[in-house]
Amino acid sequence: MKKIFGILGLLIAVCLVTASLSDSFLSAYNVENVLRRSALFGILSIGVAFVIITGGIDLSLGSVVCLVGCALPWLLTVQHWPMPLALLTVAAVSLGIGLFHGLLVTKLRIQPFIVTLCGLLLYRGIARGFTADQTVGFGNEFKSLRLLATGKVPFLPGFDLPAPLLFLAVVAIVAAVFLNRTIFGRYLLALGRNPQAATYSGIPTQKMTILAYVVSSGLAGLGGVLFVLDVNSAQPVDFGSFYELYAIAAAVLGGCSLRGGEGSIVGVLVGAALMQVLRNMITLVTTRNNVEFAIIGAVILLGVVADELTRRVAANRRAAQALQGATAV
Amino acid sequence: MSSPLLEARDICKSFAGVRALKGVSLAVHPGEVLAVIGENGAGKSTLMKILAGVQAPDTGDLLVDGASRSIRSVQEALSLGIALIHQELNLAETLDVGANIFLGREPHRWGWIDAGRVSREARAVLGQVGLLVDPSTLVSTLTIGQQQLVEIAKALSIRARVLIMDEPTSSLSDHETQVLLRLIRELRAQGVGIIYISHRLGEVHGIADRVEVLRDGENAGHLSREEISHAAMVKLMVGRELSQFYPHKTHPSGEVALEVRELRTAAHPAHAVSFEIRAGEVVGMAGLVGAGRSELLQALFGVVPALAGTVRVAGVPVAAASPREAMAAGLALVPEDRKHDGLFLEMGVRENLSIATLHRDQRAGFLNRVKERELCGEMIPAMRIKTPSTEQPVQFLSGGNQQKVVIGKWLATRPRVFLLDEPTRGVDIGAKQEIYRLMEELAAKGVAVLFVSSDLEEILGMSDRVLVLHEGRLNGELSRSELSEEAVMRLATGGHHSTTLAAS
Known part of the structure; x- marks a missing residue:
């Protein structure tokens, strides 16, 4: 919990600074926009958090976003598939990719970094292949489908909630309940802490690991669909580029340890929001978008360093208490 | 000087x-x-x-x-x-x-x-x-x-x-x-x-x-x-004196609880091992390092695959391809290296104690928090685990208390056959005696206990019967009356059992 307060404080601080520097930050249009982007990235971040909790990593999700984001308009507008079939196909492809990763990681014991790095190259390459590098989009069609991402739900007078936020809410609640209230969530956390002891305790470690990769790619697929519906078209060369890094950064900022076994959904959500507010701040406050990566990199580094330092202080205090307790006995 | x-x-x-x-x-x-x-x-x-x-x-x-x-x-x-x-x-x-x-x-x-x-x-x-x-x-x-x-x-x-x-x-x-x-x-x-x-x-x-x-x-x-x-x-x-230290009593032994026939492990594929253990028996397994004792327990528990052979628990054949199946058959294994294989060091006592029984106590996939609390309420005093709270990460406990957590986790599964690999390695003397007491209590309740130990005194002090492995082969078996340090070492180093020699 303390961890979340730290990152939450950082989020609030960045919001306050941005609001004081730019009048348009708190405008209804901008808030909606930031919420929409945060929701989309939140979905991706929750997915990758599952893999990170098992001690793995998923570098491929930006390319899964690209593959799905290109495949959906391509199937609908170029191949003229019926909409339900096209949606089912992209869902099956993204879940299948997760299964494929999970099997390679568990059965063949290939390192997750390698498996998903190859995935990163592979899926974008496939997307560029079948689109022949051409931008694919919906044009003026499929307006009702696009409402899934562009729609608004009336909330306050003059302020509506963007539709992806509802998707995020459902995903986040299911994920949080799964992680904290089911035995499978406990299995995932335990497996991330010590895979060997998990095996000895009768935990189906391989199935749980595969599940994590399926969740990650599946949510990347959902994210890909919503992203492309939101922006209307996708260019295979750079659609979804670096999204995996935004998602991983959000998960780590939100308290997931890359060593595995740690992570909370609320933290990941705050992390994802922080990333988007930072990007928004750079757009609003500076005239130079090209420093975006430098600023984001510096803020994440600061957050992680601060977190590590507080953890050490806490560990020292705990050790001192334990020592006192022991000498008192 | x-x-x-x-x-x-x-x-x-x-x-x-x-x-x-x-x-x-x-x-x-x-x-x-x-x-x-x-x-x-x-x-x-x-x-x-x-x-x-x-x-x-x-x-x-x-x-x-x-x-x-x-x-x-x-x-x-x-x-x-x-x-x-x-x-x-x-x-x-x-x-x-x-x-x-x-x-x-x-x-x-x-x-x-x-x-x-x-x-x-x-x-x-x-x-x-x-x-x-x-x-x-x-x-x-x-x-x-x-x-x-x-x-x-x-x-x-x-x-x-x-x-x-x-x-x-x-x-x-x-x-x-x-x-x-x-x-x-x-x-x-x-x-x-x-x-x-x-x-x-x-x-x-x-x-x-x-x-x-x-x-x-x-x-x-x-x-x-x-x-x-x-x-x-x-x-x-x-x-x-030794006799006071080991709380050994001889138990009337019951039905065969564990039957192992022609079991071969990857460590020593050339030798098949057969033995049986009755309910209520405490059997020690001795041998030098590399004799294949741990590998045998791991194969029984499905951690590593057995190459051949059959295992029966209470007469029912067990194809333990994974610890999960072995657990379901009524086996439990306290592993040799508790930090590596037995514990989630950063997790609390509660989470460590309940991890092997989450599956049994689940409510349609959800954690049963009431059962989890009950388990802590039962095990911590019964095992005399010294911890400031149920949430204390086990890495801050002493070796003996850590080992008690591992044993408690397996006790909770109510096994028929309890396998322990070097159960007292690296624990202090007080905890050691409690672990012996627990092994005794388990046997008294009719659990079959098989423990591997490199500590000869422990083997002599705790066993009703001793199986001695030498380079993957079951080189002999000693009843309590035949037990002596020399007899165990002779078999462990590849020598012959005096009575087997006479019989053959």
Whole structure:
């Protein structure tokens, strides 16, 4: 919990600074926009958090976003598939990719970094292949489908909630309940802490690991669909580029340890929001978008360093208490 | 007597609240072998690490040649001529023998390693320890015994005056042990002071000039050359007579609970093992390191696949391809390496205790938090686990309490057959006795208990029956009336059972 307060404080601080520097930050249009982007990235971040909790990593999700984001308009507008079939196909492809990763990681014991790095190259390459590098989009069609991402739900007078936020809410609640209230969530956390002891305790470690990769790619697929519906078209060369890094950064900022076994959904959500507010701040406050990566990199580094330092202080205090307790006995 | 080469006075050391050493003193003189013995957890290894500069004492003095010194690093210790040969070997396996001997102090010219000198000098010290391998041999290709000799050669090459050996023979073959003991005698004759830690009292009896006994982090007593006897050492180590220490009772044994037929493991595929254990029996499994005991338990529990054979629990065949299936059949395994295989160190006592029963107590996939709390309420007092709360991460508990958590986790599954691999390794004497008490209680309740131990006294003290493995083969079985240290060792080293011999 303390961890979340730290990152939450950082989020609030960045919001306050941005609001004081730019009048348009708190405008209804901008808030909606930031919420929409945060929701989309939140979905991706929750997915990758599952893999990170098992001690793995998923570098491929930006390319899964690209593959799905290109495949959906391509199937609908170029191949003229019926909409339900096209949606089912992209869902099956993204879940299948997760299964494929999970099997390679568990059965063949290939390192997750390698498996998903190859995935990163592979899926974008496939997307560029079948689109022949051409931008694919919906044009003026499929307006009702696009409402899934562009729609608004009336909330306050003059302020509506963007539709992806509802998707995020459902995903986040299911994920949080799964992680904290089911035995499978406990299995995932335990497996991330010590895979060997998990095996000895009768935990189906391989199935749980595969599940994590399926969740990650599946949510990347959902994210890909919503992203492309939101922006209307996708260019295979750079659609979804670096999204995996935004998602991983959000998960780590939100308290997931890359060593595995740690992570909370609320933290990941705050992390994802922080990333988007930072990007928004750079757009609003500076005239130079090209420093975006430098600023984001510096803020994440600061957050992680601060977190590590507080953890050490806490560990020292705990050790001192334990020592006192022991000498008192 | 000359002044001691190395002396420790009133050394205290605590780790995360556990007092490992509470004012220990000892001294070693030139040309003597001082054996330091004690149960696991008595503080021997900690004391040795302090002498060698690996760890700093909290309080207390170290004296070299009678002058007070603070030894703050291994480098300082080495420069004073004190070398430690670790229990776990510390060689860089991917480097060759010569590179290991001179690791960190390579002879060099203009920044280039003087390969000729490395080779020459390495050859000289290797000859001294009787290891006839080329200095360019990769360490990973050597046997454990040869690697041990490389460590000693390394110590010789810095002209160590005090050589500390922490259980040097624990993984050596008989022949390698003899080579090592002969070498120790030669070094002693050259005036080197040797501190020799071992669990093998026979070896200690053969080589030590003096024995210093540690118990629970304190000096428990010492024995001069004439006083050294097996009984005297055990008495000082345990602090009481053996019979009081082990709560063994013979149980009326019931039905066959575990039946193993022609089981083959990957470690020793040439030998099939068959045995059975009855409900209420406590069976010890003895053998030397590498005899295949742990592998056998792991195969029974489905951690590693068995190559062939059948296992029945209470008459029902078990195809344990995974621990999950073995658990469902009523097996439980307390693994040898609890930190690696048994515990989630950063997780709390509650989460560790409940992990194996989450599946049984689930409510449609959801955690049953009531059952989880009940389990803690039951196990923590029953096992006498000392912890400030149910949420305390187990990494902050002592070794004994950690082991109780692992055992408690398996008790919760209510197994029919309880497998324990080195159940008391690295736990203090109090916890040890509680673990024995638990094994007894389990047997009294009709659970079949099979435990592997390298501690002969534990085997003798706790078993109704002993199975002895030698190089993967079940070399013999001893009933309680036939049990003696000699009989177990004879079988463990490949000798024949006196009665089997008569029968065949």
